[in-house]
Amino acid sequence: MTHAVSPQSDARPQPSWMKRNKLAIAPWIFLIPALIFFAIYVVIPIFESLWLSLYEWNGLYDAEGNSTATWVGFANYAKLWDDPNFWTSLRNNIAWLVLYMLAVPLGLFIALFLNQTVTGMRFYKSMFFFPFVISQVVVGLIFGWFYNPDFGVVGTVWKAVFCEETTNILGNVTFTCSRPAPDILSSPEWATYGIIAAGLWPQIAYCMILYLTGLNNVAADQIEAARLDGAKGWKMLWYVVVPQLKPATFIAVVVTVIGALRSFDMIAIMTQGGPFGSTNVLSHYMFEVAISEYGERYGYGSSVATVLFGIMLFFISYFLWRMYQDEKGGR
């Protein structure tokens, strides 16, 4: 038996829970796919890696698929403390961080230089931006050849200055030099700086493009006003232009710090951490002890990764905190 329901009372059924909370739920539904992948590829591996750093493991499972890892607690970290290669890598990481920062002011000056209206400026800009577009691996290879004391630019210039062309015992052309050509990538003192110089090339281009976009947004009226007040040259740059470029500077510093800490490709291509480990940085050392041909120490590699993670976390937290402060201030 059905009652005729009066149109006034209970007109519509209670809206479902989903409908009532639509606004709160919708963002999460859209976020779910990204969160799942972020968890699988980023968050879970971080914890796996932290956990693995407490084991000694050569990366093998036995025939039944059980891991052959043994628990060693913090022994891997104790080993790190006594490992000269680890300290070399850490020192190189700091050298990278400090010297890589040069990319920020250099990028700014190139950007200022290119921020003019001249015929063909787009072409020059794209040429300056070019090194950032090509792969780091290619940059590493090119600089590796560039530094080569036999056939590279360095070697050729050296031969022109210090060497004599002679013929050897078989009558083939050879060179005798009053002093041997500098072998930058094989010198434990200079190799790291050689690689950093190579790394700066694309990094400067990156900072430059950040500043070029930033310069587009510099308020012309403020420049004009400053000019009327008699500001010019360095003062104009420092007190009027640079403060307006603050967002660009912030991003440039962030990408440069992170770029310096994850410098891996160039080292892998140019020296493989050599000669005898003197150009290693933490990211490459971690690869070397865990995954490379002579590695097979996954626990130890994970402890290196953990230290690197800690350093990165420090910088990233600071950047996030800064961004949060800025956003609060902006409201």
Added chain:
Amino acid sequence: MFLKLKTATAAIALTAMAGAAMANDLVINFDDLNPGPKKGFEDAVELFKSENPDINVVVNINDREAHKTAIRNFLTADAPDITSWYPGNRMAPFVDAGLFQPVDDVWADNGFNEDLAAIKATMSRDGKIWGVPYSYYQWGIYYRKDIFDLLELEEPQTWDELLAACGKMKANGVTPFTIGTKFLWTAAGVFDYINLRTNGYDVHNALTAGEIKYTDPRIVATFDNWETLISECGFVDNHASMSWQDAIAPFANGDAAMYVMGNFSVDGYKNAGLTEDQIDFMPFPTIDPAVAPAEEAPADAFFIPTNAKNVENAKKWLAFVARPDVQTQWNKTIGQLPINSKADISDDKFIQEGFALLNSATGLAQFFDRDAPAAMAKAGMEGFQEFMLDPSKKMAVLERLDTVQEEVYK
């Protein structure tokens, strides 16, 4: 726990690919894509198929470096019936993790204990034999015969003759040795030879097994000899930024006259434009006449994973690859030496000389980086490179290697 999870995922992924496995299969994972070695292997597979028409042979060929990574997964997740790998310490992690099967019965049933006697110690671990080798090659000194003729030099037989020859080369503007140590292992070849000639095979093994220290007087003596070689003979400048292939350039140009290398390098010399008349091979000279001659002869071998599904077929393959006629043909194709003492060799002069050399050897070392565990090999080879760049750091390097040794073998 998460380690298991990872295996499980890998296993699922791999079974999906290998789903078509049939009952009477033989799955072989081989590790060389270079044209010569690949052809040698494929020809052997064809012959095996024609002799065993009932077996369905499935072949996966990967390149060397990729194979080194992949083997760590596939032995557990989706084991083939046969995989190629290296003997000596390189097989130790897999043997210790129980991932390879002992194959003593294959050796006993086929008379390999006699025919492959020279390599038996290298293929053994924990009193069992773990694989069957199909090929190896000699190391020694490759030299420019035309330069030696010009300077009226004979092949030096002893250390003093070598140093004297070096003196004459230097006086005539020739750098005695070329080498490229960028990838480190070439320096290990020089170290191994000086050590084998100074102290012999047993000390080489004891050192790579972690039984004697690097600061042991015998090893220090090796380094002293090496220092003499560096000061009185000398290596090309800038060797730390050259690969072994780059180091062929001064050799081909006639700037350097000798190269401590393995036989695989002959191809490189020929590609650089040298003819067989211009290059020749000699054994590394004797240093201490009381030390029995031992040589470097890295071998390539086949192993049966514990998780192999067709073990009977796999054993047939192992018996097949060590047969004299198969080893003869295979090694002719790839330009290396057969290990089976009943096999014939090609009439290539380097192969002939190498065969004579290895047959008279009392011990066959695999190579520093195959005999020593990975972490030790890496630190050791870095130390060798550092020493070559600055011999005055000798004791500092040796002391550091002692610390690493303590850590690795504990």
